[in-house]
Amino acid sequence: MSTADTLAILDRATRPVVEAVTDLRAIREQWGDLLAAIERPPAAEWPPREARGFLDQLAAADHRAEDDDQEQGEARLGRMPLTLRQHPALLNLDALDAAMNVERALFDLADTLAAAVQRPVRRRPSLDIPSYSGRTAPAPQRTRMMVDGLDRDDPARWHYAAPTSPGSRAYGLHWAAVWIEGRVLGEDRGDLFGLLTPRMLDEAAAVARRARADIERALNRDGRTTRLETPCPWCGGELTGRTRAGGEPYxxxxxxxxCGAPVILDGRRRTWRGAELVGLWTAIEAAKQRAA
Ligand SMILES: [Zn+2]
Structure with missing residues (x-):
């Protein structure tokens, strides 16, 4: 076999692993944002609301007077619900749809992978000792096979949902994503898990890719372009906001x-990025105040 053939085989084997792990981590990183988005009304404005936490942080560095607001914000963040069931308010149905689809897809994938590679709970012999009144000879002891409780409750296991219990679904999407990642990476847990076949690896990668795309679409992070309603505060030109998947908004x-805006020309257009967006945001807000 030539080196090129060997490399091609290695690439075929590792690509779905790398892709699935990358997508699963991106899902976990953005899950909190998606849950938070459910509680906010959807808005065709820019920057996307989800990006404003970042802008607010930058602005807070310049406005120490807003320390109190900031502390309240952090307290809210600490209480951020991590599962769908705990959601009190429901304002963004697209975000909710995405969250439910993603949860279902990952839970189903974990079920599928567990059915394929997770060792069933061990059973161990247990002595069944009948009651003995003392008047008659004890019956011969019988050996029964009992479920091994320690093995059953091994926290590394994936537990299926049952009519009486949500199983591992109770731990939410984060745990499902972590558990799937462990299987994709072939994490060693003694004899608890076997290795995924190439076909199952491909399936895991495909599910993770679709789930990540669902989240990024719902969060307006899929590279969409939004025309801002407010004109450029410096020249009255049309402002266009863009978000790229995984990239910063500009x-x-x-x-x-x-245009006399105090930012660089990028491709012959004034372009605001990163901290410069705070300046633009402030100028837009000031223009709105003047217009009001
Ligand atoms: Zn301008």
Whole structure:
């Protein structure tokens, strides 16, 4: 076999692992944002609300007077619900749909993988001693096979949902994603898990890819472009906000070099990125105040 053939085989074997792990981690990182988005009304405004926490943090560095608000914000973050069931308010149905689809997809995938590679709970012999009144000879002891409780309750196990119990689903999406990642990586847990076949690895990668895309679409992080309703505060040009999957948001002004905004020209358009967005945001808010 040539080196190229060997490399091709290695690539075929590792690519779904790398892709699945990358997507599963991106899902976990954005899950809290998606749950938080369910409680907010959807808005066709820019920056996406989800990006504003970042902008607020930058702004807070300049506005120490807002310390109290910031502390309240952190307290809210600490109480952020991590499972769908705990959600009190429901304002963004797209975000809720995405969250439910993603949860279902990952829970189902974990069920499928567990059925394929998780060792069933061990049974061990247990002495069954009948009651003995003392008047008659004891019956011969019988040996019964009992479920091994320690093995059954091994925290590394995936537990299926049953009519009386949600099983591992009770621990939410984070745990499902971590558990799936362990199987994809072939994490060693003694004889508890076998290895996934290439076909199961491909399936895991496909489910994770779709789930990540669902989340990023619901959070407006899938590279969409939004025309801002407010004109450029410096020149009155049209502002366009863009978000790229996994990338930072940025805004461009349609005017070009003629725009006097204090940011660099990128591709002959004034472009705001990172901390500069705070300046743009502040200027937009000030313009709205003047117009009101
Ligand atoms: Zn402009």
């Amino acid at each position: 805004v461009t002004c349609s005017t070009g070099e003629g």
